[in-house]
Amino acid sequence: MTVNGVTYSTFKDSAQMRGLLQQDDYVKQCLEEARSVKMSSSFRRLFVSILVFCQPTTVRQLWDEFHPCMCEDYAREISSNHLIINKLLLEIRRLLHQYKKKLDDFDLPSISAEFLEDTTLPRIIEDELSYQISDDDLRSIERLNAQQRIAFDTIIQSIMHNQSKLFFIDGPGGTGKTFLYRSMLAHLRKMGKIIIAVATSGIAATLLQGGRTAHSRFLIPLRPTASTLCQIKKQSELADLIRRASAIVWDEAPMANRYAFESVSKSFQDIMENQIAFGGKTMIFGGDFRQVLPVVKRGSKAKQVAASISRSTFWHCVKIQLSYHGKENNQFRC
Template sequence: MLSTAKGAQSYNDIRTVNGVVYPTFRETCFAKGFLGSDQEFISALQEANNWGIRLTEKETIHLCLTKIENMLQANRRSLRDFPSMPYPIGYARNQQHNNLIHNEMAYDKEMLAEQYNTAYQLLTDEQKTIVDTIMRVVNTQSAAVYFLYGYGGTGKTFVWTTLSSATRSNGGIVCTIASSGIASLLLPGGRTAHSKFAIPVAATQNSTCNIHQGSDLAELLKVTKLIVWDEAPMCHKFAFKALDKSLKDIMHNNLPFGGKIIVFGGDF
């Protein structure tokens, strides 16, 4: 206000806008346009209320519960897991629609292609060799397991981003996971390994992932073209064994990790 009230010699001068002296600085700020009113939000609420009255209370509750159930099922949960919560009447989930696959296919492929082309030009020669080697295997879908070792700051995360954008830009599905929550935030679409693969805590020698045949997660893993597991040395070996056994069961073979292309990374 001081920077716009030129030549002000008193508080009244500061509170004067177009010859009108406002009683408070707040009202003066509104008059100068420094503060927005709540009218936009009030109008939005009124519009939502007017639209909402087209539905009966019962219909509104059903739609709300259905939306919640869809979100829970995307994370392998259900309203039935919470006895105190009502369940949407007549809820029938579309078995042909896999939310997990749908979400993984919803990326902007054109944007990712541009991102990949830009990132690839910034790779070092060694990083390009790594990316080219892995992408050749991804494109042919040949069973392979790699480990990318590098201490902090050598560009492992940049390699993961490049691999993810390359695969997703071509319509492929990539599972990007990390052993810790903080590391997973640095990955595009990243999750923790225990969350993504339902690995028991704590895993034992006989543990398997809580993934059932025919479930959305099992169907997602069947069509996944690449799995990237960052900070792998932070996980116990039984976690890897659990995933190995589960993927063999899902893919109906005895290849390492069910024949899936998996890239471990980390710093010992």
Template sequence: MNTIDRRESGVFFVDGPGGAGKTFLYRAIIADLRSKGHIVLVIASSGIATTLLPGGRTPHSRFKIPINAEPSSTCSISKQSDLAKLIRQTTAIIWDEAPMTNKETMESLDRTLRDILENNNPFGGKVMVMGGDFRQVLPVVPKGSKSQMISASIVKSHLWAFTKILHLRQNMQSLNDRDFAEYLMRTGDGIEPTICEDLVQIEVGMAIPWEGEASLHKLIEETFPNLQSHRWDASYMVERMILTPKNQDVQQLNDIVINQFPGDEQILASFDEVEGDTNNLYQQEYLNSISTGGLPPHMLKVKKGAPLMLLRNIDPKAGLCNGTRLLCRGTFQNMLDVEILTGHHSGKRAFLSRIKHKTTENSGLPFVLIRKQFSVRLSFALTKIVNNDYFSRTMLTEFFALNRADDQQSRHLLYRKIPEYYSWHSKEKEWRRRRSQKRVIGRIYTGLDNRR
């Protein structure tokens, strides 16, 4: 704040573990500056994170940054545009979840701001406040090695040398259990004793043995008890989910649960085609079978009252962004009637239509697949993308389960599993909801094959 009062430039990074109060700090800074008449632009690296900050947008949406930024990329902003005028009038930029961002994205914004503002200081002389937790999700490098992911991190950018680091060290959400807070920090810092280099031992009381397919049904029954009687219960649905690291396991678990779910089933098929393929070189059956991350399923099986998750940033201002959990209120051939379950827009209704989804160059396919489908999937079970501070805060509440069928794929799922609205009482093996102090059981179920 002193930097702003002195009208100086500066780059800051607020480092703190989940629950340390980063979002509270951002909101306080935003409220203070805007109350004084300053313009503050707020961005966050994930769509779901933008819903937690007033006026939040994704970097690509706010600054027109290329999706696949390269070392020489710049933003699509002309000096004469209204956005350029807004940038000139801006006092500060707040960037939440910055560690999730590829350094090329940040450097693209830096080059653009220097050009628009005609100032060669970092970010054109604007005050930049970044924040996040490097113990959590790093930039995604498809099929990349550990060294490639580290190289893509913002700490490897030349801008990091100009960044002043500020620390929030106290986990405000675990004040009642210092031992568990320290355990989380040891795990995140990589100093907790491990098995096979990077597997962390989970307490026996938090796991059940793998006993074949019966374990999956037990997992589902424990997570979704009395499912038949909770068809329209939004609070029941938003409080429960199963985490599993692989898309194929998500599909299997969702199929099992939706078959047990009451009501009439409706199957909504997608329209698949290859971009620029005028000779129909690929059979339709093959295109329909393709399932990659970020693509909705070809056959979307839905029932009224079933939980869904949005896969695209459709309208962040209205709470419709990637990761938003929804409840299906009505199904039509070309439209879905949904209720938002998470975030500040919880309880609001929306109508979704089919949109076109394209595979990226990192999909491993020799062509670009275009799939026209509703941008949702069932959310009884989800993948490890939920391992994120903001998903934990807005989505994981009373009951959730971790299905770990593959050690190699699930070793990164332990840290930040604990919903921030809860404190963990490790001796009593229970969750305690902070607002109501209501006692609820919050087990993590691990499907671990003991035969190996």
């Protein structure tokens, strides 16, 4: 551990002084570029991603140089540098926890003792409660057509009364399903409720505020079967988010395999300790059966239909709302 007569505290420091470790120039260049274009919250997430996936060798040097960029938003509200640094470290700790990592795994400063007992909400829940509601989405409620308004009122009433119902918004592309979802999300989030927005495809997820793919959000197995469960631990922050959620919006549902839904339903039942479908959560599915059905490798048309959500064990409980713009029938049917 001694190099040129100097004894270092770790073998890593010794190896670095001998020039045996890869340099972090590419990491530094990435952070320097991000410093001019990213907000503090995004910069923090980038820094954590680099810690977890790039394994930089000079973590403390990167921290010393770039931590002011990660706490600029805190400095507007807090004048004490001591408080700012500890708040930043708490935030980094939360972000690392998502990857099952700790501050101690990296050469980062320690959190002061008075801040260790942090009682704030988990980051995953704070994110769901901190969405900036668009005025356009709130005003869109007044622009709902008759069919959309029936669906809107029925679903909102079910959520407000905790009726644990399952809904499916059925309509061809361009009939305003996403417009309806965004109106519901804005209305309910304005009331302080947590609504998890997911979609089967990534493109559809980007159209919903806070949207994620269902596989990413609920950790659905890549090849779900009739017996699989989602990889959600009951004591995890994600499980806590699901317990607090008032409803889940799932767009492009007909594209997903029925076993994906059944895996989510069984996982929710376990988390909620409730044997009702999806643990008693209000589920708002949507999509168009006239478009892409689940892809079954070398499967016939019959196998594609058998893999559809309409063949799932809970489908008899789903209320289907037609959302056409035309004059078609607009009644619920079970």
